[in-house]
Amino acid sequence: MIRAVYPGSFDPLHNGHLDVIKRSARIFDQLTVAVLHNRQKPTTLFDIEERLAILREAIDGLPNVEAAMFEGLLVEFCRQSGARVIVRGLRAISDYEAELQVAHLNRQMNPAVETLFVMTATRWSFVSSTRIKEIAQLGANVDKLVPKASLDRLEARFGPPRV
Amino acid sequence: MIRAVYPGSFDPLHNGHLDVIKRSARIFDQLTVAVLHNRQKPTTLFDIEERLAILREAIDGLPNVEAAMFEGLLVEFCRQSGARVIVRGLRAISDYEAELQVAHLNRQMNPAVETLFVMTATRWSFVSSTRIKEIAQLGANVDKLVPKASLDRLEARFGPPRV
Amino acid sequence: MIRAVYPGSFDPLHNGHLDVIKRSARIFDQLTVAVLHNRQKPTTLFDIEERLAILREAIDGLPNVEAAMFEGLLVEFCRQSGARVIVRGLRAISDYEAELQVAHLNRQMNPAVETLFVMTATRWSFVSSTRIKEIAQLGANVDKLVPKASLDRLEARFGPPRV
Amino acid sequence: MIRAVYPGSFDPLHNGHLDVIKRSARIFDQLTVAVLHNRQKPTTLFDIEERLAILREAIDGLPNVEAAMFEGLLVEFCRQSGARVIVRGLRAISDYEAELQVAHLNRQMNPAVETLFVMTATRWSFVSSTRIKEIAQLGANVDKLVPKASLDRLEARFGPPRV
Amino acid sequence: MIRAVYPGSFDPLHNGHLDVIKRSARIFDQLTVAVLHNRQKPTTLFDIEERLAILREAIDGLPNVEAAMFEGLLVEFCRQSGARVIVRGLRAISDYEAELQVAHLNRQMNPAVETLFVMTATRWSFVSSTRIKEIAQLGANVDKLVPKASLDRLEARFGPPRV
Amino acid sequence: MIRAVYPGSFDPLHNGHLDVIKRSARIFDQLTVAVLHNRQKPTTLFDIEERLAILREAIDGLPNVEAAMFEGLLVEFCRQSGARVIVRGLRAISDYEAELQVAHLNRQMNPAVETLFVMTATRWSFVSSTRIKEIAQLGANVDKLVPKASLDRLEARFGPPRV
Numbered sequence: 002m003i004r005a006v007y008p009g010s011f012d013p014l015h016n017g018h019l020d021v022i023k024r025s026a027r028i029f030d031q032l033t034v035a036v037l038h039n040r041q042k043p044t045t046l047f048d049i050e051e052r053l054a055i056l057r058e059a060i061d062g063l064p065n066v067e068a069a070m071f072e073g074l075l076v077e078f079c080r081q082s083g084a085r086v087i088v089r090g091l092r093a094i095s096d097y098e099a100e101l102q103v104a105h106l107n108r109q110m111n112p113a114v115e116t117l118f119v120m121t122a123t124r125w126s127f128v129s130s131t132r133i134k135e136i137a138q139l140g141a142n143v144d145k146l147v148p149k150a151s152l153d154r155l156e157a158r159f160g161p162p163r164v
Numbered sequence: 165m166i167r168a169v170y171p172g173s174f175d176p177l178h179n180g181h182l183d184v185i186k187r188s189a190r191i192f193d194q195l196t197v198a199v200l201h202n203r204q205k206p207t208t209l210f211d212i213e214e215r216l217a218i219l220r221e222a223i224d225g226l227p228n229v230e231a232a233m234f235e236g237l238l239v240e241f242c243r244q245s246g247a248r249v250i251v252r253g254l255r256a257i258s259d260y261e262a263e264l265q266v267a268h269l270n271r272q273m274n275p276a277v278e279t280l281f282v283m284t285a286t287r288w289s290f291v292s293s294t295r296i297k298e299i300a301q302l303g304a305n306v307d308k309l310v311p312k313a314s315l316d317r318l319e320a321r322f323g324p325p326r327v
Numbered sequence: 328m329i330r331a332v333y334p335g336s337f338d339p340l341h342n343g344h345l346d347v348i349k350r351s352a353r354i355f356d357q358l359t360v361a362v363l364h365n366r367q368k369p370t371t372l373f374d375i376e377e378r379l380a381i382l383r384e385a386i387d388g389l390p391n392v393e394a395a396m397f398e399g400l401l402v403e404f405c406r407q408s409g410a411r412v413i414v415r416g417l418r419a420i421s422d423y424e425a426e427l428q429v430a431h432l433n434r435q436m437n438p439a440v441e442t443l444f445v446m447t448a449t450r451w452s453f454v455s456s457t458r459i460k461e462i463a464q465l466g467a468n469v470d471k472l473v474p475k476a477s478l479d480r481l482e483a484r485f486g487p488p489r490v
Numbered sequence: 491m492i493r494a495v496y497p498g499s500f501d502p503l504h505n506g507h508l509d510v511i512k513r514s515a516r517i518f519d520q521l522t523v524a525v526l527h528n529r530q531k532p533t534t535l536f537d538i539e540e541r542l543a544i545l546r547e548a549i550d551g552l553p554n555v556e557a558a559m560f561e562g563l564l565v566e567f568c569r570q571s572g573a574r575v576i577v578r579g580l581r582a583i584s585d586y587e588a589e590l591q592v593a594h595l596n597r598q599m600n601p602a603v604e605t606l607f608v609m610t611a612t613r614w615s616f617v618s619s620t621r622i623k624e625i626a627q628l629g630a631n632v633d634k635l636v637p638k639a640s641l642d643r644l645e646a647r648f649g650p651p652r653v
Numbered sequence: 654m655i656r657a658v659y660p661g662s663f664d665p666l667h668n669g670h671l672d673v674i675k676r677s678a679r680i681f682d683q684l685t686v687a688v689l690h691n692r693q694k695p696t697t698l699f700d701i702e703e704r705l706a707i708l709r710e711a712i713d714g715l716p717n718v719e720a721a722m723f724e725g726l727l728v729e730f731c732r733q734s735g736a737r738v739i740v741r742g743l744r745a746i747s748d749y750e751a752e753l754q755v756a757h758l759n760r761q762m763n764p765a766v767e768t769l770f771v772m773t774a775t776r777w778s779f780v781s782s783t784r785i786k787e788i789a790q791l792g793a794n795v796d797k798l799v800p801k802a803s804l805d806r807l808e809a810r811f812g813p814p815r816v
Numbered sequence: 817m818i819r820a821v822y823p824g825s826f827d828p829l830h831n832g833h834l835d836v837i838k839r840s841a842r843i844f845d846q847l848t849v850a851v852l853h854n855r856q857k858p859t860t861l862f863d864i865e866e867r868l869a870i871l872r873e874a875i876d877g878l879p880n881v882e883a884a885m886f887e888g889l890l891v892e893f894c895r896q897s898g899a900r901v902i903v904r905g906l907r908a909i910s911d912y913e914a915e916l917q918v919a920h921l922n923r924q925m926n927p928a929v930e931t932l933f934v935m936t937a938t939r940w941s942f943v944s945s946t947r948i949k950e951i952a953q954l955g956a957n958v959d960k961l962v963p964k965a966s967l968d969r970l971e972a973r974f975g976p977p978r979v
Contacts, residue, residue, distance in 0.1 A: 003492065003517065003518075023603055026493065027574075027604070028574065028575060028604055028606070029492075044282045073791045073816075074790065074791045074792065074793055074811060074816055075537055077792075077816050085516075086517060090573065091586075091590070091591065091607065097580075100782065101580070101609060101779065102779045103784070104609050104782065105609065105612060105778075105779035106548065106779055106780075106784055106788065107798065108609070109779075109798070110788070110793055110794075110816075115513055115516070115517055115608065116608045116609060117517070117607065117608060118580065118607035118608075118609075119604065119606060119607075120590060120597070120605060120607075123449040123450055123452050123453065123594060124449055124450060126268075126449050126452070127264065127268035127269055127272075127449065128269075129265070132266070132269055133263065136237060136269065136273070139236045139237045139521050140236065140237065140240075141237055141273055142273075145272065146272070164236075164237055164240050164273075166329065166354065166355075166750045173390065180349055187441055190411075190441070191329065191411065191412060191443070192329075205682075247355065248353075254423075254427070254444070260417075262425055264417070267446050268446065268449060271446070278350055278353070278354055279446060280354070280443045280444065280445060281443065281444035281445075281446075282441065282443060282444075283418065283427060283431065283434070283442060283444075284940065285428050286431060286939055286941050287938055287939060289757075289938050289941070290753065290757035290758055290938065291443060291758075292754070292762075295755070295758055299726060299758065299762070302725045302726045302728075303725065303726065304726055304762055305762075308761065309761075313962040315417060325709065327727055327729050327762075376889075391837070395844075398979075399954045399955065400954045400955065400979055401954055403955075404979050406967060415576065417964075427942065428942045428944065428947065430941055431941075431942035432943075432947055432951065435960065435961070436951070436956055453591045453594035453595055453598075454595075455591070458591065458592070458595055459547075462563060462595065462599070465562045465563045466562065466563065466566075467563055467599055468599075471598065472598070490562075490563055490565050490599075497869065532875055612775040612776055612778050612779065613775055613776060615775050615778070616775065616916065616917045616919075616920035616924075617921075618917070621917065621918070621921055623919065625889060625925070628888045628889045629888065629892075630889055630925055631925075634924065635924070653888075653889055653892050653925075655818065655843065655844075676930055679930070680818065680899075680900065680901060680930055680932070681818075733857070737842075737843065738843060743916070743933065754936060756935050757935065760935070767839055767842070767843055767844070767934065768935060769932045769933065769934060770906065770932065770933035770934075770935075771930065771932060771933075772916060772919050772920065772923070772931060772933075775920060816908060
């Protein structure tokens with residue numbers, strides 16, 4: 002049985018993330034979506050409870066997927082939860098380099114855990130949480146880019162789309 | 165008649181920007197250089213009035229070019245000003261990826277506006293406003309890199325070149 | 328009036344090309360799709376007449392678009408046909424570098440002609456004529472990737488899809 | 491049970507390939523290393539039998555790994571052998587783009603098969619079959635770069651290292 | 654006699670830096686490792702004295718290498734110290750672009766100083782000071798990634814490795 | 817004393833090459849420009865004698881630069897000629913990756929020889945021998961891109977510029 006972990010900030014979850022989750026759930030026996038809680042730099046728009054709540058709404062109906070919070074080193078979280086695989090989505094070249102750097106470092110810290118990269122569908126290749134927050138704040142309608150759970154929270158923050 | 169918008173922070177305008185403006189003015193019937201005014205993150209060195217003033221000095225003599233301020237979503241500004249084309253300059257690879265991400269997002273929000281990319285001349289390929297501010301503050305002479313309008317304001321801030 | 332040229336081998340035309348053609352036709356007054364005829368290296372799958380015929384079928388219904396053959400230097404073709412703009416589609420990073428190299432060289436040869444880059448829609452970002460020929464020859468169905476005019480000729484060459 | 495396919499030319503197998511094979515064998519239940527046989531372009535240094543023989547020597551001792559030959563479309567080979575996963579090793583950026591293009595195309599042809607990318611260990615990041623053949627032919631000692639099975643065949647072709 | 658300068662923040666020095674230092678010391682007659690002191694943005698983990706102290710411990714035994722502090726423009730520091738060469742290590746693509754931008758700017762400011770790039774060994778290609786601080790703070794053991802001088806200071810800050 | 821080797825095909829020498837030669841000649845005590853002679857794949861436009869003759873004309877007046885022919889492994893040529901440094905020019909990203917791959921392989925074969933990268937001036941960043949041959953054959957005037965020695969031979973082959 003292969004248990005995989007898909008880590009991230011998910012601030013908030015968008016359709017590109019959800020695409021990676023669904024693909025991974027079809028490959029691996031068990032998938033844990035691990036939401037990073039950074040107590041020292043609490044710079045996210047949504048706090049850890051909101052981000053977990055959005056995620057739980059969105060993965061409802063995927064039986065082998067669960068949401069969890071993690072702090073500290075990802076490889077340590079993998080060791081504790083018995084995961085042998087870290088899943089990451091690849092979009093652009095700049096992602097790729099940062100991802101490889103982190104993955105090599107994780108391998109150096111724990112060679113028993115392997116990082117596997119999944120391609121994001123081309124239609125979500127331009128979507129990122131940072132951009133979504135930016136344009137939602139300016140009044141854009143992002144209902145094509147995020148699941149309903151994220152949309153509701155974004156509207157609660159920034160009001161309904163004005164443009 | 166094609167009306168194009170060239171958006172940016174222009175903090176301050178440099179010769180690479182001016183090169184894109186001149187090329188675009190030769191192609192399109194009307195060009196609006198749109199200076200982003202971000203009320204929420206006022207992190208520019210020069211405020212919106214100064215940046216507009218520099219720009220107006222520099223485009224003096226280009227009859228089909230005008231300067232404007234914009235806030236909010238760029239595609240909304242295009243809609244209001246009747247522009248069908250967004251112009252962006254391309255330099256390095258890293259630019260390219262970020263630019264494509266934004267351009268795809270803009271297309272998703274408003275398919276009627278198309279983003280076109282112009283090549284910056286190779287001699288300005290290493291010039292950026294960030295680097296110029298950095299070295300001007302350290303006393304470097306940047307008179308080869310910026311138009312006189314920017315040079316005057318940089319000297320007013322940081323004093324004459326010391327090196 | 329802006330006359331633009333969209334050059335390429337189009338061996339054969341695919342949906343990514345067609346996407347660039349349609350976008351460009353909305354921006355520019357007149358668009359010439361210029362098919363490269365290389366007498367010295369006749370390595371295309373389809374000869375120049377077939378490639379032009381496919382193109383003419385596919386652009387039927389676009390009133391301001393025409394197909395033409397060119398040999399020799401592109402900038403010379405632009406000069407002769409009165410085009411001030413070369414249009415190129417951008418997909419991947421590797422494209423980008425080769426395109427910039429060619430564009431800078433063209434500018435060096437004829438500064439009056441400007442190269443503008445259009446983004447290919449993300450859904451065609453992985454499509455290239457080379458790959459399409461490769462998989463069509465192996466029996467793949469490419470009807471989602473090329474217009475009917477290309478599909479007919481590919482089937483005439485390689486037979487109906489077998490997979 | 492997850493059955494994965496690791497496709498390639500393996501002309502010849504090198505230590506970077508072997509690294510990907512060993513990592514994948516630890517993750518997936520069954521791994522088929524699929525050697526491409528291109529009847530139409532027989533441009534490999536070693537023929538299909540030699541490449542398979544090298545591979546079989548090198549994977550001897552890995553119980554869940556087998557070697558196979560494939561022709562035609564990779565996704566068709568996956569369908570026939572019941573594999574849901576294609577494994578590819580990632581090294582450089584240029585790899586990455588070509589790999590993504592192929593992977594998106596494969597997904598378009600068969601959405602049931604997912605491509606996963608494994609990182610090659612940094613120490614093999616500069617190794618490629620093309621370079622190895624090049625320098626072995628010029629007399630270089632490549633015993634640090636390839637397994638013994640490949641080394642024997644390279645020496646049979648090019649003689650013992652002369653430098 | 655060629656005097657070279659290797660500039661950086663070295664916050665803290667890691668094995669990739671040390672690799673570049675040792676390679677450069679074998680090529681050039683005299684190497685000055687120049688530690689940037691930024692009075693206006695004191696955002697480093699270790700102050701300038703600590704960073705210089707770590708460096709001096711680590712280069713002890715390399716007779717033609719010395720440590721120095723610099724403020725202001727690097728090309729001005731080169732001019733004052735009589736250095737004709739700036740040495741920089743190359744790792745990833747993203748490095749490469751930023752490095753080239755800075756190097757072209759430095760050349761524009763002082764054409765007499767040339768920037769030369771040295772390849773970091775592949776085994777350190779994923780190591781950066783930023784990542785090291787990040788994981789050391791989370792309790793990771795970084796003794797394979799930094800020299801003893803850095804390790805001691807990191808432990809003094811963050812305590813012994815907990816994972 | 818540092819002896820450096822600048823290897824290449826130089827088919828033919830262009831202004832970007834000459835720029836690297838002049839920069840390197842100012843840094844190193846002795847520079848050997850080493851022209852690759854590939855007996856097995858004689859695919860160059862100019863044969864080895866022509867390429868050497870062009871080079872010798874162009875470096876006339878640079879006292880510490882000499883031209884030489886090499887066959888076989890570059891690191892072996894370096895060993896025989898007592899060179900400790902290989903110089904390579906960097907232009908685009910795609911260069912960079914191929915260059916790094918070769919440089920790491922050379923280091924693996926001979927750790928005593930170090931590869932150093934010099935930046936090509938931005939104004940030559942889009943120039944390559946391949947493109948120059950291509951456009952010269954089509955009748956373009958390349959007198960701004962190559963030294964007179966190359967121009968003469970290109971005209972002898974392709975006739976005077978026709979465009």
